[in-house]
Amino acid sequence: MATDQTPWLDDRQQQVWRDWLRVGSRLPAALNRQLQRDSDLSLQDFDVLVQLTDVDEGRVRVSALAAALGWERSRLSHHVTRMERRGLVAREECDDDGRGAFVVLTPTGRAAIERAAPGHVRTVRSLVFDALAPAEVEALGEALAAVLGRLEPS
Amino acid sequence: MATDQTPWLDDRQQQVWRDWLRVGSRLPAALNRQLQRDSDLSLQDFDVLVQLTDVDEGRVRVSALAAALGWERSRLSHHVTRMERRGLVAREECDDDGRGAFVVLTPTGRAAIERAAPGHVRTVRSLVFDALAPAEVEALGEALAAVLGRLEPS
DNA sequence: CCAACATGCGTGACGTGTCAACCATTCCCG
């Protein structure tokens, strides 16, 4: 109708949107299964461990880690609690600031990610980048950047 | 090194992968917030309700609904339990098959989705498709289809 | 100085998702 204030998506957009939703739910699930099966780590564990290996001494303030991951502090706190139970990371007090806390990579955690990384990269390559020609990677990158611009108006 | 068995991603691939992860976590969160705020529905509630409005009488067998959504039966069962508590759907026995069950859209549920749909579509358009030129939509669609091919080898 | 306010982080409640185990019913084959 001519006066419709909330136009639905056109056919192609609907198709793309459905595919987006499918990939968005199945790809993380597939990555998670691989990590879990081969390394007993979740995708989230992996993300946390990656950040920790990237910084000096594997020792970061909770807030900084949350920011680097793009997570809410609360989420990270819960997750660190679970990872702490499994010995992958530890908490340390902060001398400078009595409120602060560090998350520290344990030897167990470092060993875990070093064991897990190659297989994970292989899976990402095989499921995503091996399916895409360079030009497609480029196009995908453009589209993602455009959407990111809408999501993070900064 | 020349003998590396597990090549990392090249720079552009890494960048795209990071953006993919960011969009993949923030976009659903943003859509969820909008729906929750404006209509008191989650993204998953919405998906379920959409499927129910698509079929005759808003009445579907649990397995069929799970298949249509691409969900595991267990996940759907849990979700239906929660939606049932809020009066959005109801369960009904199946006369033909003593094991079977139907999920039925209630008047409350129908009203909820009819109220929610326009705003949700507007949000999807504004966050995703308004950011993309038609050619970019097309390119995104190609890339998603290629990845889907890897995820669902059929 | 000290009373408000701000900051850094943790916790509890609850919704969401997966896996494994569990009924009950139905199917199927000997």
Add this chain to the structure above:
DNA sequence: CGGGAATGGTTGACACGTCACGCATGTTGG
């Protein structure tokens, strides 16, 4: 028929995520 296997669905345990709140420490203005 009758008894095992398959099917349809639920449940429990646990990991993950968000929100609202709480609590301690730190900061600041009167």
